[in-house]
Amino acid sequence: MNWLSAWVRSITQQDKIDNLLEKVAQDQNAMDNLNSQIASLTIKLVKANELIYQLQKTDDGKAKKITELQEQVDQMHSTIDNNLSTIESLKAALATYGETQAPVPEGIDTTKSAYLPYRQILDMRADQSGFDVSGFTITNQRNMFVIFPAQREKILANGWNSLPSKHKKLMALWLWMSDLNVRRYKSDWGDNWQFSIETAYRKLGDCEDSSVFFVSYARALGISSDEIFLVCGDTEFGYHAYPIVKYTREDAQEAFNNPEKAGWYIYESTANWTPTSPTALNGSVYHVDSLMNWQHVGGVKSGHEQEFNSKTSGYPTGQRVINNEDKLQKIRKYWVEDLKLAKESEG
Numbered sequence: 001m002n003w004l005s006a007w008v009r010s011i012t013q014q015d016k017i018d019n020l021l022e023k024v025a026q027d028q029n030a031m032d033n034l035n036s037q038i039a040s041l042t043i044k045l046v047k048a049n050e051l052i053y054q055l056q057k058t059d060d061g062k063a064k065k066i067t068e069l070q071e072q073v074d075q076m077h078s079t080i081d082n083n084l085s086t087i088e089s090l091k092a093a094l095a096t097y098g099e100t101q102a103p104v105p106e107g108i109d110t111t112k113s114a115y116l117p118y119r120q121i122l123d124m125r126a127d128q129s130g131f132d133v134s135g136f137t138i139t140n141q142r143n144m145f146v147i148f149p150a151q152r153e154k155i156l157a158n159g160w161n162s163l164p165s166k167h168k169k170l171m172a173l174w175l176w177m178s179d180l181n182v183r184r185y186k187s188d189w190g191d192n193w194q195f196s197i198e199t200a201y202r203k204l205g206d207c208e209d210s211s212v213f214f215v216s217y218a219r220a221l222g223i224s225s226d227e228i229f230l231v232c233g234d235t236e237f238g239y240h241a242y243p244i245v246k247y248t249r250e251d252a253q254e255a256f257n258n259p260e261k262a263g264w265y266i267y268e269s270t271a272n273w274t275p276t277s278p279t280a281l282n283g284s285v286y287h288v289d290s291l292m293n294w295q296h297v298g299g300v301k302s303g304h305e306q307e308f309n310s311k312t313s314g315y316p317t318g319q320r321v322i323n324n325e326d327k328l329q330k331i332r333k334y335w336v337e338d339l340k341l342a343k344e345s346e347g
Contacts, residue, residue, distance in 0.1 A: 039195035102226035112299030114290030208241035210269035
């Protein structure tokens with residue numbers, strides 16, 4: 001009867017595993033829904049604060065309407081705070097479940113500190129003449145890469161999920177971004193990281209916003225968390241954020257007809273040009289200080305500097321730029337003229 005007892009135990013254990021996986025999925029969905037609410041509320045906050053500002057400039061002040069709008073703004077702030085608190089509780093619960101995740105790539109040290117996402121929300125008070133900015137660091141970077149229903153719908157509508165390879169999927173996403181006009185570069189106030197849905201709504205952002213947009217969609221496309229990262233580091237264009245993707249030998253064979261070209265590749269998302277191919281990170285003018293996605297965050301592991309940075313010393317190779325236009329022109333020149341991996345966008 002030992003075999004029967006063992007079989008019963010195995011069935012019971014599998015039931016426990018199935019229930020646990022179901023709970024993990026439920027909590028992850030809850031986190032994504034809460035993040036979606038935060039992003040939507042942030043857009044509403046901006047609209048409400050803009051309206052308050054316009055009303056305050058009128059002669060009569062529209063006091064009653066301003067008071068009503070301010071109450072709505074306060075309520076949205078409260079909801080966002082509650083959502084953030086709930087998200088952290090869910091994340092703690094997921095940690096106790098032993099959340100299933102892709103392994104950390106060999107060259108990444110998750111004990112190293114990283115440049116974490118930072119959120120800022122405009123806060124306009126009826127008795128003030130301008131905008132105040134309240135901010136908070138998102139210590140759980142997974143929050144930034146939430147997948148919204150609209151992303152899944154767009155992927156299904158475009159048929160990207162049925163494309164035969166990671167390279168083809170990411171190239172389709174990259175080209176779509178260049179057509180979508182979400183990459184109009186504009187620095188925000190201070191250092192505000194936008195959710196992908198905010199960037200789609202505003203049709204502009206700076207380097208980390210377009211990078212979050214790309215990585216979020218890549219996640220929705222099924223790209224694994226050990227294969228794509230948002231990277232922050234110094235470059236010849238100044239301090240910069242950009243996506244990198246891991247190409248295996250099989251990926252390199254499919255994309256470049258050469259398995260020896262395996263490695264990390266840059267999908268520059270801050271651009272005013274049309275891309276034709278990613279470029280290898282190693283040997284480029286880009287430098288990696290920290291890396292993050294919805295599961296992993298850290299820095300370059302000692303002994304792996306050459307894998308991520310063209311300078312084995314690990315020191316930044318970049319030089320500071322004066323303004324946004326200067327940065328865009330330097331990026332454009334590097335990709336269009338130096339690398340010849342992009343062409344000028346029409347219009």
